[in-house]
Amino acid sequence: MEKSSLAALLLILWLHLGRGGSVLNVEQNPPWLHVQEGENTNFTCHFPSSNFYSLQWYRQEPAKSLKFLFTIALNGDEKEEGRVRATLNTREGYSSLYIKRSQPEDAAVYLCASTQCSSGTGSP
Numbered sequence: 001m002e003k004s005s006l007a008a009l010l011l012i013l014w015l016h017l018g019r020g021g022s023v024l025n026v027e028q029n030p031p032w033l034h035v036q037e038g039e040n041t042n043f044t045c046h047f048p049s050s051n052f053y054s055l056q057w058y059r060q061e062p063a064k065s066l067k068f069l070f071t072i073a074l075n076g077d078e079k080e081e082g083r084v085r086a087t088l089n090t091r092e093g094y095s096s097l098y099i100k101r102s103q104p105e106d107a108a109v110y111l112c113a114s115t116q117c118s119s120g121t122g123s124p
Contacts, residue, residue, distance in 0.1 A: 026046070026114045027047075036102070037102060037103060037104065038101050039101075040100050040101065041098070041099050042096050042097060042099070043097045043110055044094050044095070044097075045057075045094060045096075045097070045112035045114070046093055046094045047093050048116075051116040051117045052093070052114065052116060053114075053115045053116055053117045054073035054114070055071070055072050055073070055088060055095045055112060055114045056068065056069075056070065056072075056113045057069040057086050057097050057110065057111070058110070058111040058112075059109065059110050060109045060111065061107075062107075069081070069084065069086070070086045072086050072087075072095060075088060075089065075091060076088065083099055083100040083101055083103075083106075084098070085097075085098045
C-alpha cells in the first residue's frame with residue numbers, strides 16, 4: 001500500500017505581550033515541510049532566552065479557527081496529547097513540537113508564540 005504525502009506547514013506567529021517596549025522575535029525551523037504518512041516529524045521554534053515567560057503552540061487547519069495546543073513555561077518541561085508532544089529548553093531558547101506517525105489529518109499550519117516578562121518583574 002502506497003503512503004500518501006502529507007503537507008504540514010509551520011509558520012510563526014510573532015507575539016509581543018511584554019510591557020518593556022522591546023520586540024520579541026520568534027523564528028521557526030523548517031518554515032514548511034512535506035512528510036510521508038506514518039513518519040515522525042518535528043518543528044523547532046527559537047526565541048530569545050532573556051525575559052522568557054512562556055511559549056504557546058497552536059494549529060490551524062484549512063478554513064478553520066486557530067486551535068490552542070499547549071502552553072509550556074518551565075525549562076525541560078514536556079506536554080503531550082495523543083501523538084503530539086512539545087518540549088522546552090529555555091537555556092538555549094527553543095521549543096520543539098513532535099508529531100508521531102503523521103496522518104493526513106495532521107496537515108495544518110502550526111504556530112508558536114512566545115511571551116516575555118516585563119523588565120525585572122518576572123511576569124508578562
